[in-house]
Amino acid sequence: xxxxxxxxxxxxxxxxxEEPGPGSSPARVADRAGPSDETxxxxxxxxxxxxxxxxxxxxxxxxxxxxxxxxxxxxEAILETLLTYAAIEKCPENIDHSHNNCSLASEENNSxxxxxxxxxxxxxxxxxxxxxEEDKKYLTLMEMGFHPxxxxxxxxxCGPDAQILELADSIHAAEVQESELGESTYSNxxxxxxxxxxxRGKRKRFAEETVNKRRCVQxxxxxxxxxxxxxxxxxxxxxxxxxxxxxxxxESAVGPPYFYYENVALAPKGVWETISRFLYDVEPExxxxxYFCAAARKRAYVHNLPIQNRFPLxxxxxxxxxxxxPTTKKWWPSWDPRTQFNCLQTCTAxxxxxxxxxxxxxxxxxxxPLTTQKYVIEECRKWNLVWVGHHKVAPLEPDEIEMLLGxxxxxxxxxxxxxxxRYRSLGNSFQVDTVAFHLSVLKDMFPNGLRLLSLFSGIGGxxxxxxxxxxxxxxxxxxxxxxxxxxxxxxxxxxxNQTGTLIELADVQQLSGDKLEELxxxxxxxxxxxxxxxxxxxxxxxxxxxxxxxxxxxSLFYDYFRILDLVKCIMGKNI
DNA sequence: TTCACCATGAAGCTAGTT
DNA sequence: AACTAGCTTCATGGTGAA
Numbered sequence: 001x002x003x004x005x006x007x008x009x010x011x012x013x014x015x016x017x018e019e020p021g022p023g024s025s026p027a028r029v030a031d032r033a034g035p036s037d038e039t040x041x042x043x044x045x046x047x048x049x050x051x052x053x054x055x056x057x058x059x060x061x062x063x064x065x066x067x068x069x070x071x072x073x074x075x076e077a078i079l080e081t082l083l084t085y086a087a088i089e090k091c092p093e094n095i096d097h098s099h100n101n102c103s104l105a106s107e108e109n110n111s112x113x114x115x116x117x118x119x120x121x122x123x124x125x126x127x128x129x130x131x132x133e134e135d136k137k138y139l140t141l142m143e144m145g146f147h148p149x150x151x152x153x154x155x156x157x158c159g160p161d162a163q164i165l166e167l168a169d170s171i172h173a174a175e176v177q178e179s180e181l182g183e184s185t186y187s188n189x190x191x192x193x194x195x196x197x198x199x200r201g202k203r204k205r206f207a208e209e210t211v212n213k214r215r216c217v218q219x220x221x222x223x224x225x226x227x228x229x230x231x232x233x234x235x236x237x238x239x240x241x242x243x244x245x246x247x248x249x250x251e252s253a254v255g256p257p258y259f260y261y262e263n264v265a266l267a268p269k270g271v272w273e274t275i276s277r278f279l280y281d282v283e284p285e286x287x288x289x290x291y292f293c294a295a296a297r298k299r300a301y302v303h304n305l306p307i308q309n310r311f312p313l314x315x316x317x318x319x320x321x322x323x324x325x326p327t328t329k330k331w332w333p334s335w336d337p338r339t340q341f342n343c344l345q346t347c348t349a350x351x352x353x354x355x356x357x358x359x360x361x362x363x364x365x366x367x368x369p370l371t372t373q374k375y376v377i378e379e380c381r382k383w384n385l386v387w388v389g390h391h392k393v394a395p396l397e398p399d400e401i402e403m404l405l406g407x408x409x410x411x412x413x414x415x416x417x418x419x420x421x422r423y424r425s426l427g428n429s430f431q432v433d434t435v436a437f438h439l440s441v442l443k444d445m446f447p448n449g450l451r452l453l454s455l456f457s458g459i460g461g462x463x464x465x466x467x468x469x470x471x472x473x474x475x476x477x478x479x480x481x482x483x484x485x486x487x488x489x490x491x492x493x494x495x496x497n498q499t500g501t502l503i504e505l506a507d508v509q510q511l512s513g514d515k516l517e518e519l520x521x522x523x524x525x526x527x528x529x530x531x532x533x534x535x536x537x538x539x540x541x542x543x544x545x546x547x548x549x550x551x552x553x554x555s556l557f558y559d560y561f562r563i564l565d566l567v568k569c570i571m572g573k574n575i
Numbered sequence: 576t577t578c579a580c581c582a583t584g585a586a587g588c589t590a591g592t593t
Numbered sequence: 594a595a596c597t598a599g600c601t602t603c604a605t606g607g608t609g610a611a
Binding site: 347 | 578579580581582583584
Binding site for chain 1: 603604605606608609610611
């Protein structure tokens, strides 16, 4: 059986997509290799300093020039200059400006190396505007090629006032210590016991190994807790000028197929460790959609996609409440400081609550007492209420939520779906712009379209994202338990005049190996396996059954893994 | 301490049917 | 009028991170 693309026009080099290319971090690559012998060429007076920076991966010429510019005394300034040089050197050829509206103007302004104000590496002020100094330091560390967790850990160790150089040193020191102890938390080559390689006969061993893995969770979770990076920007945001982060995937994680798994970031302790362990030790990418739209949505994504040359969907959505809903500005009281929404959930505020708020405010003109303000703001934050009149708040309408999440207007409207059901479906969905940004790297790889296996499809967030990216959907096998959601996808499929094939199935648990093999025989395999399994038992807002990954609904994650693993095996990478 | 969180389930409501 | 099914409303708390 030939599992290559049926069109025979997409021969991908699956092994090389994460190789350090021209866009990879000089800091990172050299860091791993250790200081080079070339250090000796540096002048005697500068030698320790030059070695230090060359050890971080900067070229000798660059270091010498930076020292000359700043003098030897100010290491922090030298480092900033070096980062600027690195940015200038890499930007034009490594960032694909054709896909986004990234302007080179500010880069030109910085090209003399004197203006270091933009060290955070962002062109679009939108994204840096709200960031604290601490956040900016974090981003700088990431641009230097450090892993998000390394950066977070160093910032915890060194405190909020630590300078970049001190933080970088701290990370190096930690690495040295780890290597001396013979264990590396962030190592690309994890111990054998952690890996789970797909191989012949694996399907038979699946159940047994799954149980063993589950058992491992309790004992290992304490020693390798994943910390959530702050700011929650993942491997970078749109219009970020420097994308130097380079990650090396564990061998067993490399496709085909590509996979993309999503769930709530703030899951109970140990959950993401378990998910990551199952999904071939790929570390989650934590992203808050507040950087992509006007509503927060803290999620983690485990995927084996390349992270270079991502581009955002256009038009870029507005990121403040006032920009999205200009009419609310008229009624927005000065004492309500919100500029963005909290997470759009599956339930909305009751009419009684909005009435209680109206009554609480009716006796005051403009400035109610602080206790009233506090009460109203608290409820507004909790339920994402907007001001629609004097002293009058209201929950967001379903079509407004559709817009915020990046879906076409009326995507969930009609077809017999109730209003409550719309809220629930939307609350459970992807934020399309965020997911599309991550999936955008597939556009150049699959110019003729791709074959998608979409598990827990919901209202088709992944499908909509790929479509909006202009990626043709040759085949979509969508598995979704809810009939109304399946109808929504089918309706969208017809309305958008798709030319591919859509197959809708109801239950991931019923998707057997045989059925999967049959589908893959028909279509020649899948290029991408997307899924966001239920979060019911993980979400903080569930006060009844927050039972973790073993909960009734959330344990369906294991079906995502089971199916992905089957696809990997059938695609035959190791057969 | 404060804040946020893809929720749940019982009770009430409503439209349709007999 | 009585019944039913499906939908809406309402009240409810704990965990984890900063």
